[in-house]
Amino acid sequence: MKKRLCAILAVLCLAALAGCGSETVESNVPEVLKTVPTLTVHCGENSTEGLRGTHEWWYANGDGTQTSFIADSLHPLQCKDYMTPLTILPSTQSSQPITARLEFSVVPDKVSARSWSVDAFCSEGEPVDDGHYEVLVYILEPEGGTEDVRQFFMELPYGDYVYEVTAVWESYEHFGGEVSYSFYTEAPMLRCTEDLCGYPLVEEMGEEMWDLIPMVMVDGELYLDTGRVNTEIRKCGMFDGEITSMVDGSERPAVDDQSNFGTGYGYQYTPTEGVIEIYINEKWCIFATEDARQ
Secondary structure, X not given: OXXXXXXXXXXHHHHHHXXXXXXXXXXXXXXXXXXXXXXXXXXXXXXXXOEEEEEEEEEEOOOOOEEEEEEOOOOHHHOHHHOXXXXXXXXXXXXXXXXXXXXXXXXXXXXXXXXXXXHHOOOOOOOOOOOOEEEOEEEEOOOOOOHHHOEEEEEEOOOOEEEEEEEEEOOOOOEEEEEEEEEEEEOOOEOOOHHHHOOOOEEEOOEEEOOEOOEEEEOOEEXXXXXXXXXXXXXXXXXXXXXXXXXXXXXXXXOOOEEOOOOOOXXXXXXXXXXXXXXXXXXXXXXXXXXXXX
């Protein structure tokens, strides 16, 4: 029975992948929508189709009755083989997260998201679902208040993560429902070009060398920029240390209180092992060791 259920879920996952075509949001919303909307995730010049997962949908038949259906799917952490990764590039400021635009074929009323490290992907057995964290999704309303061109954005930390986006359609008269989509990101460890990220190329021996992700050495450990910012109000402004020296952006720090992005930044330890916060541009930017980033 369990094998049969897994086979059914796998078929649903494949069917979801086949149905994830890119569609442009139209100003005229269809009166009746019999198929589940699609999702395209855009980040810079790159994009990927959200893999449709568990969903429920209904639509009016026009004779006073309605058709509804519910479909289950594998957990996003079990669907890596059915997803196309979204390659992301670091933002121009290490303290700023990367922004992705969520384009739905029909604009939903509500959107939420959560994520896991790609290390949580599993090909066998049940996925571990207790390691996710909520992702900020915000709405950009058009100036004229036209509902059908509302836009949704989400903040992505620089790294390799799995995302599940859940959208709800509840204000449409003749159709509605709730749909989950998933995708994952791939972030190259090396920085991109100056035009894209604001970090200059370094030329050495006629070869181009790319700037590394921002990092700092503290107490003999390398801490890497996570792309996240701590928004909690600080009661204590005292620093536990300060970055006093730096190496080139293409190098790794080698001594304590040394970074590859600048000097004069204060930092504080956190209760979480392997995590520190550095005060950059009036924001507490979260840095973590490789182990803690997982």
